[in-house]
Amino acid sequence: MNNAEQIKETIARIFPDVETVICYQQGFDGLHATPYFISIPEQVNKLIWNPLCAQNLTSYLPSIKKKVGIVVKGCDSRTIIQYLQEGLIDRAKVVIIGVPCTGVISVKKVLREIGHQPVVDVVFDDNGNIVVKTQKGEKRLAIADVCPDKCTTCQYPTPLVYDHLIGEPIASNKPKEDVYKDIREFDAKTLEEKRAYWEKEFERCIRCYACRNACPMCICQDSCIAETREPHWISQRLSLQEKFMFHMIHAAHLAGRCVECGECERVCPMDIPVAKLKKKINAEMKELFNYETGVNPDDKPPMYTFNVDEAKIKEHKL
Amino acid sequence: MSDTGYLPKEKIKDFLKELAKDAVVYAPCLEGDIVLFRPFSEERTLCLDRPANTPPKSVIYPQSETLFAFQYKKAPEDHQKMSVELKADIGVPNMVIFGARPCDAKGFRIYDRVFIETNTPDPYYRKRRENTLIVTLSCAAPSPGCFCVAVGGGPAHKEGSDVMMTELEGGYVIEPVTEKGRAILGKHVIEDGKPYLKDAQHVQAKAHDEVRNPFAPDELPKISQSLFNFDGFWEQVVGKCVSCGACTYLCPTCYCFNITDEQGIGSGERVRSWDACMFFHFTLEASGHNPRPTKFQRFKNRVGHKFIYYPEKYEGVIACCGCGRCIRYCPVNVDISEIVNYLKDTHQELHWASSRKEGTQPTVGSTKDE
Ligand code: SF4
Ligand code: SF4
Ligand code: SF4
Ligand code: SF4
Numbered sequence: 001m002n003n004a005e006q007i008k009e010t011i012a013r014i015f016p017d018v019e020t021v022i023c024y025q026q027g028f029d030g031l032h033a034t035p036y037f038i039s040i041p042e043q044v045n046k047l048i049w050n051p052l053c054a055q056n057l058t059s060y061l062p063s064i065k066k067k068v069g070i071v072v073k074g075c076d077s078r079t080i081i082q083y084l085q086e087g088l089i090d091r092a093k094v095v096i097i098g099v100p101c102t103g104v105i106s107v108k109k110v111l112r113e114i115g116h117q118p119v120v121d122v123v124f125d126d127n128g129n130i131v132v133k134t135q136k137g138e139k140r141l142a143i144a145d146v147c148p149d150k151c152t153t154c155q156y157p158t159p160l161v162y163d164h165l166i167g168e169p170i171a172s173n174k175p176k177e178d179v180y181k182d183i184r185e186f187d188a189k190t191l192e193e194k195r196a197y198w199e200k201e202f203e204r205c206i207r208c209y210a211c212r213n214a215c216p217m218c219i220c221q222d223s224c225i226a227e228t229r230e231p232h233w234i235s236q237r238l239s240l241q242e243k244f245m246f247h248m249i250h251a252a253h254l255a256g257r258c259v260e261c262g263e264c265e266r267v268c269p270m271d272i273p274v275a276k277l278k279k280k281i282n283a284e285m286k287e288l289f290n291y292e293t294g295v296n297p298d299d300k301p302p303m304y305t306f307n308v309d310e311a312k313i314k315e316h317k318l
Numbered sequence: 319m320s321d322t323g324y325l326p327k328e329k330i331k332d333f334l335k336e337l338a339k340d341a342v343v344y345a346p347c348l349e350g351d352i353v354l355f356r357p358f359s360e361e362r363t364l365c366l367d368r369p370a371n372t373p374p375k376s377v378i379y380p381q382s383e384t385l386f387a388f389q390y391k392k393a394p395e396d397h398q399k400m401s402v403e404l405k406a407d408i409g410v411p412n413m414v415i416f417g418a419r420p421c422d423a424k425g426f427r428i429y430d431r432v433f434i435e436t437n438t439p440d441p442y443y444r445k446r447r448e449n450t451l452i453v454t455l456s457c458a459a460p461s462p463g464c465f466c467v468a469v470g471g472g473p474a475h476k477e478g479s480d481v482m483m484t485e486l487e488g489g490y491v492i493e494p495v496t497e498k499g500r501a502i503l504g505k506h507v508i509e510d511g512k513p514y515l516k517d518a519q520h521v522q523a524k525a526h527d528e529v530r531n532p533f534a535p536d537e538l539p540k541i542s543q544s545l546f547n548f549d550g551f552w553e554q555v556v557g558k559c560v561s562c563g564a565c566t567y568l569c570p571t572c573y574c575f576n577i578t579d580e581q582g583i584g585s586g587e588r589v590r591s592w593d594a595c596m597f598f599h600f601t602l603e604a605s606g607h608n609p610r611p612t613k614f615q616r617f618k619n620r621v622g623h624k625f626i627y628y629p630e631k632y633e634g635v636i637a638c639c640g641c642g643r644c645i646r647y648c649p650v651n652v653d654i655s656e657i658v659n660y661l662k663d664t665h666q667e668l669h670w671a672s673s674r675k676e677g678t679q680p681t682v683g684s685t686k687d688e
Contacts, residue, residue, distance in 0.1 A: 027651035029462050034651035035558040112351050116368045118462045208563035214649045222598035235580040236591035238382035267649030269371060269564050271352050
């Protein structure tokens with residue numbers, strides 16, 4: 001029995017206990033999956049499970065008050081653990097169906113490979129490839145080549161928390177040292193280079209706030225200072241300054257909270273690598289506090305606590 | 319002079335340079351992996367093989383613009399007395415939008431009715447619109463999600479354009495649409511296009527047949543009021559929406575704006591900027607009351623504005639040109655054509671009502687059904 005069938009069976013079993021289950025169904029074309037909220041077991045026939053199921057569905061959890069079931073991959077489970085650390089959800093009200101994951105698809109990367117042609121058909125073969133058919137022909141791409149960056153260094157392919165596990169656990173074969181390799185490479189740039197890099201990227205930002213709204217850990221939502229007039233920290237002008245300000249605030253509020261799910265980057269219609277900022281801060285958090293987000297429900301995010309004597313912060317002793 | 323022109327592909331840059339002599343030319347340019355309308359220059363890479371990620375709307379209707387600057391002045395004789403000095407500058411250069419798609423151009427017609435064809439025309443929009451020549455490229459094939467033919471448009475629909483170009487193997491056939499557009503035929507690099515006109519029309523007709531029509535063919539979608547006003551419907555179809563501004567900001571027909579005074583010390587500017595009905599703050603009132611506090615109500619407004627309120631006000635014209643951007647770039651794949659399709663069917667209300675009770679989704683009228 002494949003994973004999709006097992007997920008369906010599990011959902012059917014948990015149903016009297018939950019009111020809704022959040023999973024995936026086919027989106028508007030063959031290359032897109034879309035969230036699927038089901039409320040009676042019969043609806044599971046439209047459920048899909050394949051590498052297109054990249055979205056982190058856990059973002060919906062804090063806003064749902066009833067008892068829900070949810071399908072999560074390894075990386076998604078970190079969000080749930082972070083929620084638990086911060087008291088944002090009630091564990092008793094979530095039934096977690098964990099699915100060990102071998103990597104998902106970045107639609108943006110596939111589109112780049114197929115020259116943004118409309119897709120006619122998409123299939124997955126047994127050797128880890130996605131085969132995309134367009135009017136111009138067929139393209140076979142290794143999933144490993146078109147996965148989101150996070151998959152290339154994934155440490156937790158098997159969910160860290162679950163009530164039902166589909167299939168066998170998978171261990172990561174990616175070196176732990178590589179997780180922040182991209183950040184260390186970026187760090188090597190000069191200040192001017194970094195500034196030029198971000199100016200070029202943020203110049204495209206249209207302030208649609210998709211990155212914020214899709215982020216599971218952005219919890220201010222309707223009270224975000226990017227839009228409030230009180231306090232009035234950011235104006236409605238479209239200048240680079242305002243865009244920078246918004247992104248710096250987003251990043252700062254995610255310090256030691258970002259679970260590196262990459263949603264902010266996945267959803268950005270302007271292709272801005274916004275997750276990099278948060279990953280950079282997480283790298284510092286690891287360095288300073290030896291803290292990694294979303295791995296242990298009993299941890300406390302460093303910004304939620306205060307120690308007079310921090311082992312790695314000397315500044316206050318000056 | 320012939321009525322049709324022809325621009326050989328190898329002369330396209332010369333053509334843009336010629337246009338740029340007396341206008342700022344905005345053209346779709348590649349930036350990383352996305353396509354944006356930018357003031358064209360030699361260093362940029364023109365990209366005409368797919369519609370731009372963003373429509374050219376900001377050229378005529380900027381995302382943020384200063385309406386006027388203000389400055390408080392103390393009277394020299396009496397410091398208790400203050401006056402305010404206002405300065406408005408609507409100087410706009412001549413502009414060309416090159417390589418818009420027919421849906422993009424049609425979008426400007428949606429704005430024209432609101433900002434120009436009214437008792438109180440908007441001088442900012444009008445000035446830019448008048449100073450801009452729109453050179454549209456007809457679509458040779460649909461892009462993912464688009465459905466222009468279902469909302470009164472088409473891959474070679476001419477409304478809103480000054481010139482229509484159609485791509486052939488070696489060049490572009492150029493058909494002027496307006497008087498303003500005719501001037502293009504006099505440009506140096508433009509050759510006689512008459513011999514190619516038939517081929518161009520063939521390309522246009524073929525493309526038209528390829529665009530999907532999610533609604534009943536040959537009629538504009540009519541929305542069932544009772545279903546539209548049924549909350550349960552919205553809760554089921556847009557539960558996944560994250561209430562961001564991607565769909566509205568990328569839409570060539572969305573025009574809602576906010577007006578804010580951006581204050582400095584003793585001076586400031588009144589700014590008009592795009593707003594999005596999907597944001598919580600859009601309808602937040604000074605009292606703190608918000609008539610549309612949920613994403614369901616906000617999404618309902620987005621569909622209502624495009625498919626009910628605007629058509630009611632403007633002779634049945636639907637304020638969606640079917641460009642498909644909101645579908646392509648939505649973070650969670652909300653598909654407005656699918657939702658409108660559900661809403662079309664007057665007989666489905668009961669079905670939705672009972673399905674809500676039983677917790678099912680409807681199985682009729684769905685574009686995603688097996
Ligand atoms: S999603 Fe992209 S364009 Fe939208 S606000 Fe975020 S960074 Fe800017
Ligand atoms: S900031 Fe980005 S990567 Fe981090 S939790 Fe939010 S969406 Fe995920
Ligand atoms: S429909 Fe999509 S793009 Fe529009 S607000 Fe909802 S999530 Fe954002
Ligand atoms: S509503 Fe969507 S499809 Fe219609 S014009 Fe706007 S972006 Fe395009």
